[in-house]
Amino acid sequence: MVHAGAATPPxxxxxxxxxxxxxxxxxxxxxRLGRGRTGTDRRAAAATAPVAAxxxxxxxxxxxxxxxxxxxxRLDPLVGTWKATKYNYLLGGDGKPVVSRDITVRTRWIxxxxxxxxxEEAEGVLGxxxxxxxxxxxxxxxxxxxxxTTFDSVTPTAMTYRGPxxxxxxxxxxxxxxxxxxxxxxPEYVGKTIPMRTVITIRSNDRHTFDLYFTPPGxxxxxxxxxxxxxxxx
Numbered sequence: 001m002v003h004a005g006a007a008t009p010p011x012x013x014x015x016x017x018x019x020x021x022x023x024x025x026x027x028x029x030x031x032r033l034g035r036g037r038t039g040t041d042r043r044a045a046a047a048t049a050p051v052a053a054x055x056x057x058x059x060x061x062x063x064x065x066x067x068x069x070x071x072x073x074r075l076d077p078l079v080g081t082w083k084a085t086k087y088n089y090l091l092g093g094d095g096k097p098v099v100s101r102d103i104t105v106r107t108r109w110i111x112x113x114x115x116x117x118x119x120e121e122a123e124g125v126l127g128x129x130x131x132x133x134x135x136x137x138x139x140x141x142x143x144x145x146x147x148x149t150t151f152d153s154v155t156p157t158a159m160t161y162r163g164p165x166x167x168x169x170x171x172x173x174x175x176x177x178x179x180x181x182x183x184x185x186x187p188e189y190v191g192k193t194i195p196m197r198t199v200i201t202i203r204s205n206d207r208h209t210f211d212l213y214f215t216p217p218g219x220x221x222x223x224x225x226x227x228x229x230x231x232x233x234x
Contacts, residue, residue, distance in 0.1 A: 068115050071139040071146075074169045075118055077205045078137075081106050082229040084122060089224050090184055091127045097226075100126045105229060126154070137200075148175050148198055156182055161198050173200040185216055192217060206231040 082105040087097040103124030109115045117138040124131050133152035140147055146163040161175035176197045181189040195215040202208045212225040 065141045067141075068139075069141060071141075071144075071166070071169055072116070074171070074202070075137065075139070077202050078107050078118060078120075078208060079109065081232045083232055084124070085228045085230075086124075086126060086131075087226040087228075088126065089222075098127050100124060100131070103131065103227075104232075146173050146175055148200075155179075155184070159196070161196070171202040174198075175200070185214065189216060195221075197221070 083101075084103040084105045086100045086103055088100070089095070089097045091098040103122055103126070105120060105122045107118055107120045110117050110119050117136050120133075120135040120137065122131070122133040122135075131153055133150055135148065135150040137146065137148045139145070143162075144165045144167075146166075148161040148163075150159045152159075157179060159177065159179055161177035163173060163175040174197060176195065178193050178195050181192050181194045183190045185194065194217075197213045197215075199211045199213070200208065201211070208229050210225075210227045210229075211223060213221045214224045215221040
């Protein structure tokens with residue numbers, strides 16, 4: 001940028017860098033001035049010397065709001081193949097959950113998204129019936145929040161969660177959302193909007209949990225589903 005009033009000799013026009021290019025501008029070597037050069041020559045040569053790229057242009061890709069960064073790296077422990085034990089309180093009775101120990105989960109970064117989103121695919125048996133769930137988890141660098149959406153063989157609607165804006169990372173992610181009840185809470189709730197919340201707790205590289213809470217109208221929040229993930233070693 002040229003400031004008004006600056007006595008800077010005109011410089012040769014240079015092509016603008018492509019939008020989003022974070023590489024430092026290429027510099028051109030300048031020959032050393034000989035003894036016979038005049039002061040005017042030296043000043044003219046100095047005016048054409050390469051100018052250092054602004055600091056913003058030399059920052060690492062992790063600082064680019066369009067690229068994955070440290071909040072994505074917080075999710076790395078979720079990647080792998082897992083034995084999942086699922087406790088579903090909606091299918092159970094008297095406060096006792098239906099427990100499934102026959103679920104395998106495979107979680108990976110989706111390479112074609114530039115590593116911005118995790119795909120979780122779960123398959124097994126729940127309540128004596130085949131069970132499948134596909135989940136997509138990511139971090140919005142624009143809204144600075146985690147976002148989680150699931151599609152499964154039990155619920156006839158997408159379950160979408162959007163966390164609060166974050167200033168720093170954490171191993172506990174609380175992601176609220178709402179859904180229209182198809183009747184999982186009982187016939188009296190069909191068509192009603194139900195607040196929900198998923199809490200993801202990363203306990204170690206080999207163990208994490210997903211807890212799902214519902215808040216029926218006029219009632220306190222309650223746990224309806226818990227999945228405990230243990231890394232498979234084979």
